[in-house]
Amino acid sequence: MFHALADASRRGMVDRLSEGPASVSELARPLAMALPSVVKHLAVLEAGGIVLSVKAGRVRTYRIAPDALSTVESWVAQRKAKWNSHFDRLEQYLSDQTRKPAAGDDEDKS
């Protein structure tokens, strides 16, 4: 079974788009992923009715599909999606930790 939102990179893209429209290259920039893979992920999201795209010249811009509801379900679901995003990152962090148990705190450039 293929769940569009079972994938952490797609959740990340939706999270990003919830802040405003973005082009494919803007969406790809923070990801360690080739453009064609990003395009493929976006196609899955578009097929699911989650995002829409518009092509202007050579640039395709994606946005969250506008027929959104403002019911309590959508607010709660969005909050839940945020936490799922956090917990994806927590999983990544924990697996990084177990891979290098000897390391203390490594460099943090924030």
Next chain:
Amino acid sequence: MKSPLIERGSFSIERTYDAPPKDVFAAWSQVEAKARWFVGPENWTLVKRELDFRIGGHELLHGRLASGRDAIYTARFHDIVPDERIVYVYDMHYQMRDDKTHLSVSIATAEFEPIKNQTRLIFTEQVAFLDGTNGTEGTSSREHGTGAHLERLRNHIRPVGNG
């Protein structure tokens, strides 16, 4: 329509992590560790982070979103049992220049349950959304609609390319 309506809801998330409870708990109790996973979306930038992890202690995560708007999370810890549970109450505010909007108030619990060498994390949040009708302009349908799509998708997503 000026009268604000409060929208209430709750949800739970269960995750199983390949690490013992003390490690998963530490990812919540230590600020350096929490900074690795408790962050905003892509293109979000950190303004300020604070974590005073004790009962009565305070947490702050202030970030700037890609849209230029600030998202401010403030929490207070109400109950902590090391390696077992964390109970806290948190507020979310949005701020654009001098216009600050109180989005929500939540009570959240994180429970850490050992399963062999793994940990089941059960996160539950009860939330009151305060910004349903009188909030920051433009935040309603497009941004907050995301979740509806996510839920809708879970219900009917099919394998790509065949029906």
